[in-house]
Amino acid sequence: MKKDLAAGITLLCLSAGYAWMTRRIPMSSLSDGVGPQGLPNLLAIALAIVALALIGKSLLALRLAAPVEVKAAEAEEGERAGLPRALAFAGLGIGYMILAPWTGFAVAIALMVMATALFEGAKASPRLVAVAVLVGLGFWLVFVRFLGVEQPVSRLIG
């Protein structure tokens, strides 16, 4: 319920930001009657209405529910990663984006596989290194050599 309230406020901010950016879209002599701002304006209004309704509904639900129920509902989330952990996992992908242009595809994939497996709880071992090297090499062989698909090339090695 508190999450719904937070989501409603976030959506309201998003609609305001979107509306503000819509006003900055330049006019064009090639434009039709509706213009490039036409639908975006309607979307911003629609999102604001939905966000306000969501905020209202969650406030009402918070008033109606007993504190114990609110805690129980929030505890009932099942097993999932927390936000910091999820962001850190996404950071592994960003690490690949930074590394790939320097090390090239195969090395970056191998390093990312190793880092991801360690992050997810695998033990540092010769087996892990072997798997990472095999995946990096295997991906390079399949995608670059056999399928001829373009992948990041190292600026250092070429």
Place this chain on the structure above:
Amino acid sequence: MGQFEFSQALNLLIGTPLVPAAIIGLIWGIIGGALPGISASITMALLLPFTYGMDPTIAIVLLASTYIGAEYGGSIPAILIRTPGTNSAAATVIDGYEMKRQGKAGEALGISLWSGVVGSLVGLFLLVTMTEPLSRLALSFTPASYFGLGILGISIIASLSGGSLLKGLAAAIVGLMVSTIGTDPISGVSRYTFDVPELIGGIKPILVMVGLFAVSELLMQSGTAGHGAVAEARVRIVLPGWAMMKRLFKPQGIGCVTGTFEGLMPGGGGSIAAFLAYNEAKRWSSKPEEFGRGSPEGIAAPEAANNTVASTSLIPLLSFGIPGSNSAAVLLGGLLIHGLLPGPRLFEQNGDVVLGLYLGSLIATLAQILIGMMILPFCMWMVNRPRPYLAAFILALVMAGIFTINSSLFDIGLVLAGGVIGYLMRVSGFPFLPAVLGVVLGPMIEGSYRRSLLLSDGDHMIFLEDRIGLGLLSLAAVFVVVSLLREGRDLRRARGASA
């Protein structure tokens, strides 16, 4: 089938790699479906970037076969380790795992496989016979009708796919907002690009799909214990004999009927169909007391249902461009990548693609029996791999796949951002499908809205004067109002309970 279609089919079978594509897609689908947490749509989304450079027919066959394979694959861990590989296999756990505990794992897998094939064949028959006649309806559509169709599709999905209409609508509107990023096709003006050159062409639906479906799942599962390794003795699939086939006929029929209705209904999906079929099969069974204690009928009904959905959910997709499920949305992404727009013109201008889709699905369905039996040991091996290694492999696949689309690292960043947004959406209970549909249908909705107003000199009455458009918009309003009333009733009940 006319002589022309027959020779075209023969050409596709002999002159193109359609058969290998159907088999590879099937294998990929079974493996992906067998991995707990990797749904059919995720399995397809992981494959989607690699179809970019392919011939359109082969790409679509690959994706459709993956969908078919994943529906069966999901039942493997459901039966063997009590963990459904896909959401739609959740109902199979009840009696499948019970049969496994009784030492009948092979029989349970055989019933699942056989019922899946029956469901797929029935669904395929309906797909072939119903899609083109339905799509002809779209020939009489004006831009105002298409606008109404887009709004109806989004309203239905927003009402049915989540639980909360408000959250569904919010997700759909944000999806539509994402579709407005990039160059406006009419005026040529840049919108919301922040002077980033990579955004000028807009955000492709494929990036949104991979981010929301695949990456968000990796983020959700990060650090969780997973299902644990399974020390499983060798299992061999045992197909049902004639007596068992006769017993399964009724629950399979129930599964096929349920799957047909749920597949045609946008937002229904395989999991609802499977549970509905399970309940109905129990109600109509002569041995209802066996359900929950290892009843073969309790496996046959849900498996026939979710495999029927895999084909029938393509009917509204191919006829009108409205995907009824996450997996159908990914297939729509595959069509759009190759510039193929669903509807009657798809059948007129790209009949070979549609014929290929039918043929490929038939081959995948029939091959499922043999491939399903052959691939089981490998699936078991994959299911037993430690989760950290699987997560690392899937992330590597996403990185490599996304780069192939535009050779752009910026796209990888967009997909990772989509994954984080998807994670936040899941945590807050927002459904994905309305957002994906918003991104996919956004250009169609905006284009038809603006074309309609061009035709009417800016008069919005055109949407009420067009009879088809008015009908579709009225239906959309009915869906929204009914869902709002339902939410209001739930809130009143909560108030009554707390008072």
